[in-house]
Amino acid sequence: xxxxxxxxxxxxxxxxxxxxxxxxxxxxxxxxxxxxxxxxxxxxxxxxxxxxxxxxxxxxxxxxxxxxxxxxxxxxxxxxxxxxxxxxxxxxxxxxxxxxxxxxxxxxxxxxxxxxxxxxxxxxxxxxxxxxxxxxxxxxxxxxxxxxxxxxxxxxxxxxxxxxxxxxxxxxxxxxxxxxxxxxx
Numbered sequence: 001x002x003x004x005x006x007x008x009x010x011x012x013x014x015x016x017x018x019x020x021x022x023x024x025x026x027x028x029x030x031x032x033x034x035x036x037x038x039x040x041x042x043x044x045x046x047x048x049x050x051x052x053x054x055x056x057x058x059x060x061x062x063x064x065x066x067x068x069x070x071x072x073x074x075x076x077x078x079x080x081x082x083x084x085x086x087x088x089x090x091x092x093x094x095x096x097x098x099x100x101x102x103x104x105x106x107x108x109x110x111x112x113x114x115x116x117x118x119x120x121x122x123x124x125x126x127x128x129x130x131x132x133x134x135x136x137x138x139x140x141x142x143x144x145x146x147x148x149x150x151x152x153x154x155x156x157x158x159x160x161x162x163x164x165x166x167x168x169x170x171x172x173x174x175x176x177x178x179x180x181x182x183x184x185x
Contacts, residue, residue, distance in 0.1 A: 029106060097109055
């Protein structure tokens with residue numbers, strides 16, 4: 001269940017005509033998916049199979065399988081365009097979508113908006129980058145919501161750079177970079 005109490009749907013939206021950033025991403029556009037969790041007081045970050053980001057439900061399921069003492073965090077970069085962050089602790093799910101306009105083209109972004117009961121962006125909402133979801137997702141770990149917003153709205157940064165900054169601020173920057181490199185290699 002999410003903080004809104006809405007269960008994740010069991011059906012993923014089809015991805016027939018999703019744009020592709022390059023030939024190294026799969027049909028969902030996933031650049032990488034990384035899980036992070038604390039074990040024996042230390043951060044651990046590990047790549048998730050790219051298919052773990054096929055849908056929001058699959059991602060949440062994969063995060064629930066991680067052994068973290070205090071839940072787990074999933075960081076997914078899609079098409080070098082936007083990211084999804086998920087934090088799972090017990091039955092609680094906290095979601096962050098870096099840019100609502102991504103929901104126009106990408107199924108996982110639409111699923112996040114649906115899960116949050118937010119409408120699809122239209123009109124003027126399509127003209128600017130705007131994050132959606134739980135902006136305080138990492139506040140208890142030392143990253144205030146205003147900094148999350150600033151990172152999401154920085155058009156000079158690619159999603160991997162934003163996620164790297166978030167990971168560094170949370171204390172697992174080196175582990176995150178190693179997991180991303182491991183997935184790429």
